[in-house]
Amino acid sequence: MSAARCDVWWAAPALASPALLDLLDEAERARHARFRLPADRDRYAVGRALARLLCARAAGCHPREVSFLLRCGHCDRPEPHGKPHPAGPAEGWEVSVTHSGERVGVALSRGLPVGLDVERVADRDLDGLVSYTLTDRERAALDALAPAERPAGFFTYWARKEALLKATGQGLAGGLTSVEVSGPHADPAVLEWRGPAAPDRVQLVDLDAGDGYRAALAVLAPSPVTVAVHDAAPLLGAPQRACVSGTGLSEAAR
Ligand SMILES: CC(C)(COP(=O)(O)OP(=O)(O)OC[C@H]1O[C@@H](n2cnc3c(N)ncnc32)[C@H](O)[C@@H]1OP(=O)(O)O)[C@@H](O)C(=O)NCCC(=O)NCCS
Ligand SMILES: [Zn+2]
Structure with a gap:
């Protein structure tokens, strides 16, 4: 059996664009509009759009067909909050989104809960x-x-x-x-x-997020996981191509 794998994608908030906003659902767009600072808006838009693009590519569907169920692993407060869990066609995939300063990251794995953090x-x-x-x-x-x-x-x-x-x-x-x-x-x-x-069981690795940043990835897995790191810029610069088919992105994503 091949080793479990987790993919991590890095992007910059400056890649935010109207085309990416189009990929978000209504609730996400409403949240986007509520951020007071443009920098926060951009980090949020890039993180959510990237999570959608990656889940869609993995599931072979359109990014807008992906939904995220928010589940808190800590409390029972009724309003949706907490970690986004891919649902719909992307059910079974796990994501983690993080943003800080000029970094936005998304980790994606099949079935293994992941946590990504950049500071x-x-x-x-x-x-x-x-x-x-x-x-x-x-x-x-x-x-x-x-x-x-x-x-x-x-x-x-x-x-x-x-x-x-x-x-x-x-x-x-x-x-x-x-x-x-x-x-x-x-x-x-x-x-x-x-x-x-x-x-x-948990696997913990440090990631290189560049000068002035510290980043780590945790994967709830019993044995070491292969981690592949990618630049998301080509993918975010041409999100329409991602929407053509579930496999249309693979070239741009490498
Ligand atoms: C959200 C949180 C986990 C990460 O904080 P952070 O360092 O400020 O931000 P990061 O950019 O690294 O991560 C934010 C992302 O984590 C994800 N997230 C939110 N809650 C999460 C949780 N409980 N577990 C895992 N991921 C979570 C979201 O995807 C969020 O980004 P998005 O909203 O743009 O999609 C942290 O601020 C937190 O736990 N806040 C909740 C505290 C709270 O209100 N508790 C009371 C209710 S339980
Ligand atoms: Zn909670």
């Missing part, structure tokens, strides 16, 4: 965030870094931990301190995960 390394006062994010051991490891390394170290922790919580669908409500991961200079690994939603 822009912000040169800001981290003191308030550290107790919300890190366990005592993680905090000690961060403190042991040279001061100039701490912002990148902190966001390495954040991306790894949030990728894990996004894979299970708990999101931040699951508590970043419920999961403990290896330090920024060590290979990514889960050291401890407390709580009923902690999965038995």
